[in-house]
Amino acid sequence: MNTNLYLDIFIEEAKEHINSMNEKMLLLEKNPDHEEIVQELFRSAHTIKGMAATMGFEEMTTLTHELEGVLDNVRNQFIRVNGKLIDSMLHCIDLIEHMLISIAAGGDGKMDITRALIDLQQGQNIGKTDKDTKDDWLESSESSGSLSFKHLTTRTIRVDLDRMDMLMNLFTELIIDRGRLEELTKELDDSSLTDTVEHISRITGDMQNIILNMRMIPVEHVFSRFPRMVRDLARELKKRIRLEIHGSETEMDRTVIDEIGDPLIHLLRNAIDHGIEPPEHREKEGKPSEGLLQLKAYHSGNGVLIEVKDDGNGIDREKIVNKAVEKGLILPSEIKSLTPRQIDDLMFFPGLSTAETVSDVSGRGVGLDVVKTRVESLGGSCTVESVPGKGTTFYIQLPLTLSIISAMLVKIESETYAIPLNSILEATVVPIGDVISLHQQNIINFRGRVIPLVMLKDIFQISTSDDKSKDKLSVVIVRKGDKLAGLVVDSFIDQREIVLKSLGNYLNNVFAISGATILGNGQVALVVDCNTLIL
Amino acid sequence: MFEEKEFVETVKVVVFRLINEEYGVEVSQVKSIERFQPITRVPNTPTFVKGVINLRGVITPIIDLRSRFNLEEGPYTELTRLIIVILDDIEVGMIVDTAHDILDIPVDEIESPPEVVGGIKADYLRGVAKVKENLYILLNLNKVLNMDEMRQLEKIEG
Numbered sequence A: 001m002n003t004n005l006y007l008d009i010f011i012e013e014a015k016e017h018i019n020s021m022n023e024k025m026l027l028l029e030k031n032p033d034h035e036e037i038v039q040e041l042f043r044s045a046h047t048i049k050g051m052a053a054t055m056g057f058e059e060m061t062t063l064t065h066e067l068e069g070v071l072d073n074v075r076n077q078f079i080r081v082n083g084k085l086i087d088s089m090l091h092c093i094d095l096i097e098h099m100l101i102s103i104a105a106g107g108d109g110k111m112d113i114t115r116a117l118i119d120l121q122q123g124q125n126i127g128k129t130d131k132d133t134k135d136d137w138l139e140s141s142e143s144s145g146s147l148s149f150k151h152l153t154t155r156t157i158r159v160d161l162d163r164m165d166m167l168m169n170l171f172t173e174l175i176i177d178r179g180r181l182e183e184l185t186k187e188l189d190d191s192s193l194t195d196t197v198e199h200i201s202r203i204t205g206d207m208q209n210i211i212l213n214m215r216m217i218p219v220e221h222v223f224s225r226f227p228r229m230v231r232d233l234a235r236e237l238k239k240r241i242r243l244e245i246h247g248s249e250t251e252m253d254r255t256v257i258d259e260i261g262d263p264l265i266h267l268l269r270n271a272i273d274h275g276i277e278p279p280e281h282r283e284k285e286g287k288p289s290e291g292l293l294q295l296k297a298y299h300s301g302n303g304v305l306i307e308v309k310d311d312g313n314g315i316d317r318e319k320i321v322n323k324a325v326e327k328g329l330i331l332p333s334e335i336k337s338l339t340p341r342q343i344d345d346l347m348f349f350p351g352l353s354t355a356e357t358v359s360d361v362s363g364r365g366v367g368l369d370v371v372k373t374r375v376e377s378l379g380g381s382c383t384v385e386s387v388p389g390k391g392t393t394f395y396i397q398l399p400l401t402l403s404i405i406s407a408m409l410v411k412i413e414s415e416t417y418a419i420p421l422n423s424i425l426e427a428t429v430v431p432i433g434d435v436i437s438l439h440q441q442n443i444i445n446f447r448g449r450v451i452p453l454v455m456l457k458d459i460f461q462i463s464t465s466d467d468k469s470k471d472k473l474s475v476v477i478v479r480k481g482d483k484l485a486g487l488v489v490d491s492f493i494d495q496r497e498i499v500l501k502s503l504g505n506y507l508n509n510v511f512a513i514s515g516a517t518i519l520g521n522g523q524v525a526l527v528v529d530c531n532t533l534i535l
Numbered sequence B: 001m002f003e004e005k006e007f008v009e010t011v012k013v014v015v016f017r018l019i020n021e022e023y024g025v026e027v028s029q030v031k032s033i034e035r036f037q038p039i040t041r042v043p044n045t046p047t048f049v050k051g052v053i054n055l056r057g058v059i060t061p062i063i064d065l066r067s068r069f070n071l072e073e074g075p076y077t078e079l080t081r082l083i084i085v086i087l088d089d090i091e092v093g094m095i096v097d098t099a100h101d102i103l104d105i106p107v108d109e110i111e112s113p114p115e116v117v118g119g120i121k122a123d124y125l126r127g128v129a130k131v132k133e134n135l136y137i138l139l140n141l142n143k144v145l146n147m148d149e150m151r152q153l154e155k156i157e158g
Helices: A004-030 A035-055 A058-075 A083-104 A114-128 A161-188 A191-214 A226-236 A254-275 A279-284 A317-326 A332-337 A340-348 A368-377 B147-157
Strands: A216-218 A241-246 A251-253 A291-300 A303-310 A381-387 A391-399 A404-412 A415-420 A424-431 A436-438 A441-446 A449-455 A472-480 A483-489 A491-499 A513-518 A524-528 B010-018 B021-026 B030-035 B049-055 B058-064 B081-087 B090-096 B098-106 B125-131 B134-139
Touching (some): A004 A035, A216 A254, A226 A241, A251 A254, A340 A368, A404 A483, A441 A483, B010 B134, B081 B098, B098 B125
Parallel strands (some): A241 A291, B058 B090
Antiparallel strands (some): A216 A251, A381 A391, A513 A524, B010 B021, B030 B081
């Protein structure tokens, strides 16, 4: 059998089962007597075993076989769940995941599994024989009856993302033809034709929604790995933390989901390491010894907002200010005039880490600035709010999708360009007399700020048809962080949603162009990359 | 009788014309042949890159093959065709004077090219084949579409 064909499917499915097992294992830790959870774990282990055996990965098969055996014993109540057993099972799942990563990278997934097997055996022995080690048994924290835990059967199929893109491409073509058809119908003025075309318009409109929604997956795909990470980290740092996840069913485009995992891990680690205090410290402050970490996702405007909220100590503003002065980011004389908000925003500058001890977790001064850049590269934004002693909340605003963006269409001579709306501050008309030439750079005074003008005609080498001198300039004010620039165009067309497409692999890295889009008439318009034009 | 009908290995090529010469690209590398259509110029690219078109929803770069080989550029006519080729992960349309035939060329007939044919350096060619008194110049797309070389070219020019 040509197993290569199935390798991708195997990796994807195994990944899902590993995620689910991690999740269920933590549930089991809290509800050791819950049968359905064990059942679910058993099923996942069994599925991975079967797939691994078919694909010929021996170590993974052996390991999952043993894991399945242990779970079977738990299921049949031959052994009881205990802390040691959970740890050893989690360790097994980690090993399986590592094997999978190795396989995905083209390796053979071979790893030393003897240690894991011994651990597993020891965990079983505790549960089986030693009735006196009751301390290590887990007490059910909630009565298992109150726990709503259902096995959800989802009816889904896997589709290659490339095929989805193909469908999307063909569909946009269809939309363009629909436009032409509508125009022709108007000219012909035939009632039965008009009816049919209107019907087509409605159906294609519905189809558009469905096709766009097909690319959306719930944020659960990234959120599901966090409970495990938070548990391990809290143990390592000897903190007690409860993670609450809300809105994991919120849907976003697959491409965005794939990118937000790392920034969120950063923020969660930050909250656990810097935000939430050790239990003793919290009790002294009159807070519950268990820290609360909340992760929320919800729709907001034209995008999704993700909140990472802790009830820890808040941001130590004095420390940040001192550090910023030390690093030369601000002058000592500026401290007085800074608002709390501005101080908090300083955290997003490179090189600012306020942890007193450099731990394994965070505090190397890389972090928040990386989070910010990553989120901004996705067309999102990142803000923070903090109350001393009460906690800190990070807000990440993200677009629903990367493939459809709002843009302003502009004309330069006969060429049409699209400028992404999230870079635009304002579109304005400037009298030519207000332009000042300074060191061969044209600048204007815009609301009290001096900003440089960028002549798109020169940047894009557009030949001028006739040199009629105009008395006004059409300027699109764009921003990158705090920096502004004015892009000079001939005229503004309008604002609309466009489907962002790449120029392909042949033309990569074209200066100041980030992609292209297809206009209603089937023509291609280039999308301006404002970030490269602001210096 | 049997010896005469001996199996001959052939390559199928799309035949096209540039100025006065006939050229060929392997059919396996050709995705489609399109009529000429308006092209959106992409600034800050080499002169032979004429821009991009919308090919059934896919943005496809277009190069002018005459310009690529430093031949004299001509006007685009009713006969002008875009040969869309696929090489590894890149997809490019090549503007040619006209594309009119698909031909089986016996592999035995392909000879290594002389240093320059039709004003094109041998580096870009896979070989030259003679079929029924006609000469066909076979392109080496790997070289023709090579970006590294393009960049080096830019450096020398720039």
